Amino acid sequence: MLKWPVFLKDTDGYVYMYESEKELKYSVEYSDIVNKEYTGWDVNGREVSLEWVDSEPDIGEVVIKETGIVRYNHLKIAITEFAAKHGKLNDSEIEEKVNIVDLYNAVDKKIFSPSKKDIAWIVVFLLASIILIYFIMFADKKTIDYLLGLMDAFIY
Incomplete structure (x- = not known):
């Protein structure tokens, strides 16, 4: 069963954390979903995929599906590569974060908080x-x- 938050990595290597289904659905773009530009995981490392389901012509909805595959290490690697890409967080800072949400928040704070x-x-x-x-x-x-x-x- 899907457990929030959900993490998405785009094709540029950016990782985003979404606390709720509503937040995710309002943040992702139709073209990115159709072009399969996201790799996703829930907080436990279960892979998720995003699909666009048309309910009527020109109207649709984002559907989040679990793949059943658990790849927690892939999630952690995605977040650490995101940090490395921006020159933030050293190895000791990464290793001390046991919780994946804490790791993401540390990276997010270093990258997006102004000095x-x-x-x-x-x-x-x-x-x-x-x-x-x-x-x-x-x-x-x-x-x-x-x-x-x-x-x-x-x-x-």
Whole structure:
């Protein structure tokens, strides 16, 4: 019996985790299912396949089927290759994760979470944008000329 979460690996090597059938069905694309671009497993390593079933012309539904084959190591390898492809997680970090969900979450966090440096640049950009908008909207000509003079002095 299928046990959630379900993991899908696409043809580019990206691995995605879906907590529910609804989440999976709303995330995958028709063309990817028809072209068999996903390899899938449940949390216990049981292989799953995705099929598109037409209920009416131009209307269909994603059906998740178990193949009956258990390949837990294939699931773990898919996640570790996903991590390696992005240069994230070393061998000791991988080995210490006993639970496959914990391993996936560690990889996902390293790959998709912004670094402190990225966040700092975003904050600087947002603050500069707010200041610029403020001056465009509320500054008089004398203030703008003064600021332009400061910029010239700073640049030269």
